[in-house]
Amino acid sequence: MPRKHYLLPDAPYATYEAYLRDEGPSAVLLSRRAGSEKILAALLESGLRGRGGAGFPTGVKWRTVREHPCPTRYVVMNAAEGEPGTFKDRWLLRHNPYAPLEGLLVAAQVVGAATAYVAIKASFAPELARLRSAVAEMTAAGVCEDVEITLVEGPGEYLFGEEKALLEVIEGNDPLPREGHNPPYELGLFSTPGSPNPAVVNNAETFGHVAGIVRHGAASFRSIGTHDTPGTVIFTISGDVARPGIFERPAGTTLRTLVHELAGGPRNGPIKVILSGVSNAPIGPDKLDTPCDFGSLSLAGSGLGSAGFVVIGQERSIPRVTQSLTRFLFVESCNQCPACKLGLRTASSALDELFDPGLATPDDYERALYAARSAPQGNRCYLPVQGATLTPALMERFEAEFDAQIAKPDEPTAAYAVPLLLDYDPATHHFTIDETHARKRPDWTYEAVERPVGERVTLREKKKVSLRPTSSTVGVRLAPDVLEALRKTAGDDAADLDRRVNALLRKQLGL
Ligand SMILES: Cc1cc2nc3c(=O)[nH]c(=O)nc-3n(C[C@H](O)[C@H](O)[C@H](O)COP(=O)(O)O)c2cc1C
Numbered sequence: 001m002p003r004k005h006y007l008l009p010d011a012p013y014a015t016y017e018a019y020l021r022d023e024g025p026s027a028v029l030l031s032r033r034a035g036s037e038k039i040l041a042a043l044l045e046s047g048l049r050g051r052g053g054a055g056f057p058t059g060v061k062w063r064t065v066r067e068h069p070c071p072t073r074y075v076v077m078n079a080a081e082g083e084p085g086t087f088k089d090r091w092l093l094r095h096n097p098y099a100p101l102e103g104l105l106v107a108a109q110v111v112g113a114a115t116a117y118v119a120i121k122a123s124f125a126p127e128l129a130r131l132r133s134a135v136a137e138m139t140a141a142g143v144c145e146d147v148e149i150t151l152v153e154g155p156g157e158y159l160f161g162e163e164k165a166l167l168e169v170i171e172g173n174d175p176l177p178r179e180g181h182n183p184p185y186e187l188g189l190f191s192t193p194g195s196p197n198p199a200v201v202n203n204a205e206t207f208g209h210v211a212g213i214v215r216h217g218a219a220s221f222r223s224i225g226t227h228d229t230p231g232t233v234i235f236t237i238s239g240d241v242a243r244p245g246i247f248e249r250p251a252g253t254t255l256r257t258l259v260h261e262l263a264g265g266p267r268n269g270p271i272k273v274i275l276s277g278v279s280n281a282p283i284g285p286d287k288l289d290t291p292c293d294f295g296s297l298s299l300a301g302s303g304l305g306s307a308g309f310v311v312i313g314q315e316r317s318i319p320r321v322t323q324s325l326t327r328f329l330f331v332e333s334c335n336q337c338p339a340c341k342l343g344l345r346t347a348s349s350a351l352d353e354l355f356d357p358g359l360a361t362p363d364d365y366e367r368a369l370y371a372a373r374s375a376p377q378g379n380r381c382y383l384p385v386q387g388a389t390l391t392p393a394l395m396e397r398f399e400a401e402f403d404a405q406i407a408k409p410d411e412p413t414a415a416y417a418v419p420l421l422l423d424y425d426p427a428t429h430h431f432t433i434d435e436t437h438a439r440k441r442p443d444w445t446y447e448a449v450e451r452p453v454g455e456r457v458t459l460r461e462k463k464k465v466s467l468r469p470t471s472s473t474v475g476v477r478l479a480p481d482v483l484e485a486l487r488k489t490a491g492d493d494a495a496d497l498d499r500r501v502n503a504l505l506r507k508q509l510g511l
């Protein structure tokens, strides 16, 4: 018998019938019988917080759409899962697509939507197959009634999962986030002047919890997890641990339990740091006893995000980790907001230079730091805030490692592949990582040639990509006329002069 409010069964539910046999009566039918007012009240009381990353209270979101003056509303399941280090929505949809679909149908009833969408990457073949047959079964069982569920197969880009970009994809466009002042609960799908058609967008796991709340009530849901984050959380623990895996546990379970007990403890020496996806500051080994809920991790200077924790072992080079993650955010940003692409590009390129004896300068550290911090200006979405949080946090925590790297840029260091999880094998406890991202360019095309993960793209290659700078080697650039005059006097080449002036300025400023 499954435990109440747990979403992952011991073995995948093969049919809707098997799901109902184990879980109890259909949450959709129960919800229709109880009526929307009661269900919304239960959801508000349950304290359910979105599992897509931000932890927004689900009931409040639903209430906003339900009370919106526009009569046309939509509900959308976000199953685009693209956060590095996270593989929980895919795992849930493979094992139990029924709970999230029931939650989606309950949402449609509560907010008065006649159309529901499931937005998922076209490359997620096993999950798509499960969703297709689950929708067919549930339609045949009569629970879909007058709600039409459409599966939308979207692109592989990270931004597809951003909710405003997700809506764009459903409308048939590229995954480019709309302006910040247009959240889905205000401007939803297929709007026309005078008809904004608000939409509820929730993560797949969030919808999954709705089914249990309808079935067992808010108090029962609150009896699991913490006051801050009631219910269970599906954690993904990967990286330098003995037994990487996906674990559903009550919110508030400590990182120590997750990493040391469930994932078998660190591999390759003691833990250096733990990443919470790429959306939050990393967590130090001194914070292992922090309960994993939204509030506690935020107070500890990080965040729960989508509960994907990547353990970084002692042998890893943090400058390499920072280079890889910053590059990921730069490449995945979309260039609609200039400060975002520019800031992340400068940070990424300065971090690349740390590993190139011909280009490394003492300014690379500051350039990366300040460029990352300057990325969120006029931003439509949260992506540059992630860069402005994660990159400086890693750099400042491990400043000594960066100093050592700057002093010896030719010292060999192992590249780090951004932990984009493609698949999981529970028998071997192995996550497959998408290593093609190293070849993805900032304009979202791919380099044709296979190159080892983390190897630098040469400046000549960079020039082919319009979004990259053609040259940017030092922090202070000399004006062309000054450079020319100096060159005549000193007879040196431009790059060297730049560097020497830079060094003198730093000395003058006492840096
Ligand atoms: C760059 C970026 C990528 C995101 N990717 C995902 C994703 O893959 N899945 C997801 O559920 N939420 C993702 N989000 C968060 C969504 O924008 C949104 O907050 C979430 O779907 C809301 O659902 P929830 O309230 O149930 O958490 C992403 C946000 C950003 C800024």
Ligand code: SF4
Residues within 6 Å of the ligand: 159, 176, 177, 332, 333, 334, 335, 336, 337, 338, 340, 341, 378, 379, 380, 381, 382, 383, 384
């Ligand atoms: S903030 Fe960055 S990623 Fe987000 S829409 Fe603007 S350019 Fe694109």
